[in-house]
Amino acid sequence: MPDRTFYLVSLGCPKNLVDSAGLATLLQRVGFTAAATLEEAGLLIVNTCGFIAPAREESLATLQELAQAKRPGQRLIAAGCYSQRCPHELTDAVPGIDGVIGTRRWMDILTLVEQLEAPLPAVGKDRERRQTPVCHLPDTPTVGQDVQGVPRVAVQGTSAYLKLADGCRRSCAFCAIPLIKGTGVSRPPDAILADARWLAERGMQEIILIAQDSTDYGYDLKQASPLPRGERGEEQEVIRSLADLLERLVPEVPEVPWIRLMYAYPGRITEHLIETMASHSQILPYLDIPLQHAHPDVLRRMRRPAGVDDVRRTVERLRVAMPDIAIRTTFLVGYPGETEAEFQALLDFVADMAFDRVGVFTYSHEAGTPAARLADDVPPDVKEERRERLMEIQQPISLAKNQALVGRTLDVLIEGQGDGLSVGRSYRDAPEIDGLVLVQAALPVGGILPVCITAALEYDLIGEP
Numbered sequence: 001m002p003d004r005t006f007y008l009v010s011l012g013c014p015k016n017l018v019d020s021a022g023l024a025t026l027l028q029r030v031g032f033t034a035a036a037t038l039e040e041a042g043l044l045i046v047n048t049c050g051f052i053a054p055a056r057e058e059s060l061a062t063l064q065e066l067a068q069a070k071r072p073g074q075r076l077i078a079a080g081c082y083s084q085r086c087p088h089e090l091t092d093a094v095p096g097i098d099g100v101i102g103t104r105r106w107m108d109i110l111t112l113v114e115q116l117e118a119p120l121p122a123v124g125k126d127r128e129r130r131q132t133p134v135c136h137l138p139d140t141p142t143v144g145q146d147v148q149g150v151p152r153v154a155v156q157g158t159s160a161y162l163k164l165a166d167g168c169r170r171s172c173a174f175c176a177i178p179l180i181k182g183t184g185v186s187r188p189p190d191a192i193l194a195d196a197r198w199l200a201e202r203g204m205q206e207i208i209l210i211a212q213d214s215t216d217y218g219y220d221l222k223q224a225s226p227l228p229r230g231e232r233g234e235e236q237e238v239i240r241s242l243a244d245l246l247e248r249l250v251p252e253v254p255e256v257p258w259i260r261l262m263y264a265y266p267g268r269i270t271e272h273l274i275e276t277m278a279s280h281s282q283i284l285p286y287l288d289i290p291l292q293h294a295h296p297d298v299l300r301r302m303r304r305p306a307g308v309d310d311v312r313r314t315v316e317r318l319r320v321a322m323p324d325i326a327i328r329t330t331f332l333v334g335y336p337g338e339t340e341a342e343f344q345a346l347l348d349f350v351a352d353m354a355f356d357r358v359g360v361f362t363y364s365h366e367a368g369t370p371a372a373r374l375a376d377d378v379p380p381d382v383k384e385e386r387r388e389r390l391m392e393i394q395q396p397i398s399l400a401k402n403q404a405l406v407g408r409t410l411d412v413l414i415e416g417q418g419d420g421l422s423v424g425r426s427y428r429d430a431p432e433i434d435g436l437v438l439v440q441a442a443l444p445v446g447g448i449l450p451v452c453i454t455a456a457l458e459y460d461l462i463g464e465p
Helices: 015-031 053-069 081-085 087-092 103-119 125-130 177-181 190-201 220-225 242-254 269-280 296-301 306-320 341-353 381-405
Strands: 005-010 043-048 075-080 099-102 135-136 153-156 159-163 206-210 258-261 285-287 326-333 357-362 409-418 420-425 437-439 448-456 459-465
Touching: 005 015, 015 043, 015 075, 015 103, 015 153, 015 159, 015 206, 015 357, 043 081, 043 103, 053 075, 053 081, 053 087, 053 159, 075 081, 075 087, 075 103, 075 242, 081 087, 081 103, 081 177, 087 099, 099 103, 103 177, 153 190, 159 190, 159 269, 190 242, 242 258, 269 285, 269 306, 285 306, 296 341, 296 448, 306 341, 341 381, 357 381, 409 437, 409 459, 437 448
Parallel strands: 005 043, 043 075, 075 099, 099 135, 159 206, 206 258, 258 285, 285 326, 326 357, 437 459
Antiparallel strands: 153 159, 409 420, 409 448, 420 437, 448 459
16 A cells, blocks of 8 residues: 655745645545654655745756655656746656656546556556656646635645636736746635634634735636626625735734735835725734836836836825835846946835835846847846945945834734744734744744833844833
């Protein structure tokens, strides 16, 4: 009888974590159990990331490590975005891979496992075929499909990611996500609300709403069918946007103190959304808006919204409505054709806007994207130098923002403790990408507690109960 244990490694973004949780749930539903170590497992799964070159390198290295350590009888499956995008590249580079399944059909994991567990034919061409990796990559894969009884969430302590949609209908020139995931598909509102209730029943303190573009939620639902009407012909109350969804979500889970919103697209932050965030204390005054650049010409080459003044007005409206709001953004430097003058405009913009959190990445060609047809004409050392210069602009801004909090009391979600110290996050900190609050006391893990801020570092805060 096949070994019914599995060991799963999830790489990449929180959206991958949700898919990994779905994979695990489906396996456990048919009797698999999660192994503590790869040595104890019969089935090894790596949910890969294929977004950019460094992520693919990490995925490849992880697969190679597991393939080299694989003992007789173990099976290794490559799943996720890299598998969807370049399946043969993976199988050529890692001979020990037994099966491949893409991110668009993760819900078919049991079908793939059944194929891998089927007895090998004694002789003949069927046996030869089974000695090559089994690839489950349908010609017409779907995206955004729910599986009954499988919440689209990933729980981490008393925080959880909840996926609103999958795929993306944006056409950013540098981004491979639409090639990997397909167009944007919103999940049904009732399914999202049911998942939120499921999390609330399990004592979650924070629900983090994620999608490739959260602010695009509901667009495809509106396009798919006309709005329902009542007996007199008037439009009935329906969820048409992210703001509508939030209005329904808040009363569904009153016991969840924090609801955090990630990945807002420039130009899609409506007055309705701002008003909704400002009027509900459960919705944290935090927003992640990946802007990518601040020079209109670069943004046009990126096929991104080029209205920099519109961004300024949106940020101002957010700050007026929620004076304590923490705004995070990311920028891409070294994009094809980026001149020193264009980069200087970005430096000036970051200095002027004083964002709370900034992430900076260097551009690299991604095969199949429109930008890959352009000359990659900014040298690697210039890209890295520009990344460092931009972070040098942001660091004193971040420090000043943190220093302004000294003497204030913030609610902190405690996530760990030891040696008389505790570590947690405030409303200003999304998991893994933002700062931490270091508390000089041993506090209960999993609760949200008031902490007086006593000192500030560039990215982290120090406090006491």
